[in-house]
Amino acid sequence: MSWQRWFLFFCVSLAACVHVRAQVPDGVRYLQLPGFPFVFVSDETVTTPPVVSDSLFDAIARGIRFKVNRTELLAEDPFIALYNEGLLPWLKSQDMELRQMYIKGAASLEGPYQNNVRLSRARTRRLIEFLSESLDQPAESLPYQAQSITEDYGRLVRMLHDADDPDYGKINEIWQRSGGDEQWCKKQMMALEGGRVWKRLLVEYFPSLREARVVLWFARKKDSQRRNQSLRASAIPSRPIPVLFPSETPVFEPLAPVWKPVATKERRHLLAARTNLFHDFLYVPKFGFAPGANIQLEYYPLDGHYTANAGFTFTNHRHWDAYKFFQVRDVQLELRRYFRGGGVFMGPYLGLYGHGTVYGIGFGKKDGWEGEGGGAGLSAGWVWPLNRKGNLRLEVSASLGFFYTRFDPYVYGNPITGVEDGRYYYEYYGNTSDFRKRNHQLFWFGPTNAGLHITYDILYRR
Numbered sequence: 001m002s003w004q005r006w007f008l009f010f011c012v013s014l015a016a017c018v019h020v021r022a023q024v025p026d027g028v029r030y031l032q033l034p035g036f037p038f039v040f041v042s043d044e045t046v047t048t049p050p051v052v053s054d055s056l057f058d059a060i061a062r063g064i065r066f067k068v069n070r071t072e073l074l075a076e077d078p079f080i081a082l083y084n085e086g087l088l089p090w091l092k093s094q095d096m097e098l099r100q101m102y103i104k105g106a107a108s109l110e111g112p113y114q115n116n117v118r119l120s121r122a123r124t125r126r127l128i129e130f131l132s133e134s135l136d137q138p139a140e141s142l143p144y145q146a147q148s149i150t151e152d153y154g155r156l157v158r159m160l161h162d163a164d165d166p167d168y169g170k171i172n173e174i175w176q177r178s179g180g181d182e183q184w185c186k187k188q189m190m191a192l193e194g195g196r197v198w199k200r201l202l203v204e205y206f207p208s209l210r211e212a213r214v215v216l217w218f219a220r221k222k223d224s225q226r227r228n229q230s231l232r233a234s235a236i237p238s239r240p241i242p243v244l245f246p247s248e249t250p251v252f253e254p255l256a257p258v259w260k261p262v263a264t265k266e267r268r269h270l271l272a273a274r275t276n277l278f279h280d281f282l283y284v285p286k287f288g289f290a291p292g293a294n295i296q297l298e299y300y301p302l303d304g305h306y307t308a309n310a311g312f313t314f315t316n317h318r319h320w321d322a323y324k325f326f327q328v329r330d331v332q333l334e335l336r337r338y339f340r341g342g343g344v345f346m347g348p349y350l351g352l353y354g355h356g357t358v359y360g361i362g363f364g365k366k367d368g369w370e371g372e373g374g375g376a377g378l379s380a381g382w383v384w385p386l387n388r389k390g391n392l393r394l395e396v397s398a399s400l401g402f403f404y405t406r407f408d409p410y411v412y413g414n415p416i417t418g419v420e421d422g423r424y425y426y427e428y429y430g431n432t433s434d435f436r437k438r439n440h441q442l443f444w445f446g447p448t449n450a451g452l453h454i455t456y457d458i459l460y461r462r
Helices: 003-023 054-060 078-093 113-135 153-162 168-178 182-204
Strands: 039-042 062-065 096-107 144-151 211-220 268-276 293-299 306-319 324-338 347-364 367-385 392-409 440-461
Touching (some): 054 211, 078 113, 096 113, 113 144, 113 182, 144 182, 153 168, 153 182, 168 182, 367 440
Parallel strands (some): 039 211, 096 144
Antiparallel strands (some): 062 211, 096 211, 268 440, 293 306, 306 324, 347 367, 392 440
16 A cells, blocks of 8 residues: 555544544543433534443333323322432533433233233323423424333343242243244243233232333533533533444443332232112102112122122012002122223223012002013123222213013902902912913013112222
8 A cells, every 4th residue: 555545544544533532522422320320411512322222221221100001191100200300400400402212112911912002102102292391392303212012021031030030930931932922922921820920920020011111312402501511520420431433332330120029919909899879879750769778799800801790789668558669679690891901990891791680669559560580781881990099989880681571560459359458469369260360571672770889899819
């Protein structure tokens, strides 16, 4: 190579070094804030964002945890206070602007797969919206790399490994054998040891999977009055990260994960008592006020969508002087499927019911019925919590189905002569051929019940 080419190569190399040094004051391009491991900061001359690998993201990312099957932010979430009260004031005091954010939103493993797709995407959007509002920057203008992880099996395996969980080997083997097939992996995990492992993971690990996590990179505004000031001299001491080029990955010792397994299982409801206010304060036209005793019990499994219900209604109103009677004994069984899974049993549901009843209803001397019947059909309703714990709930419901009954009309007096002698037809004795035929039947299809219920948990499991 001639001396001219050597000289040209030397000049180009020197220019490149000067260019890199101009972007790296004090030899450092990215500083990681102590106490905020998910935040990198740079001065105004740095234009290339750091490369954040999956392993780096999992080591330093922090975020917001969500409730089961929910996507709204919780005001008491620790991340919100950490960000709003600890980080945001310092960023504004240093004239920082957001240059890049890396976001992953996820759902825990229980529940239908398509619903978890919806949850992971919505949780990612919620975190983006939160950061946008706090920074006074429109969400569509924020530079971000977002990923929605429907069911984060990889993170679950890492959490089990970090916690030295006794079932780590079994879960890791299933995940490795799945080849990334999440739905096959879920079936195998749910069947492991008859569901014992899955139920434990549901309580101890799944809450940590319902998160949207983030890593942020801020740089000082180019028109800031603080430009050319060293970030090392700022109010919060910074942790230096080695010089990075676009093709390199940040290198530093891993931080301890913020996640810790739950030491004890949270209390879950097992059995609840419910009453229908419409039955408790019933008013019947032509009869009047006819309140009755109404109680229903609902059994909740530890997980899933289905619950079992049993109910009994009892009224016993007898007004002999007015020839009015309202006596009902009704037993009902119901199987419900709540749309939300994971053992929450809130929100909308559909059900199948069946019931049997005996009754005596009379509005006057010749206006009433006595008989037995039964029916079945579909029920639908919605459940809302009335308190923070969720152990007191409000429910509305309606039923549609068929009802079949065989009955006799109430007749006051002699059923043969019609003389009112102070007795009803069923108090007479004699040959059946001497009595009028009163074997009636009715088949009804349509609305069969409606309810406004109050539910309270009475038994719990751990």
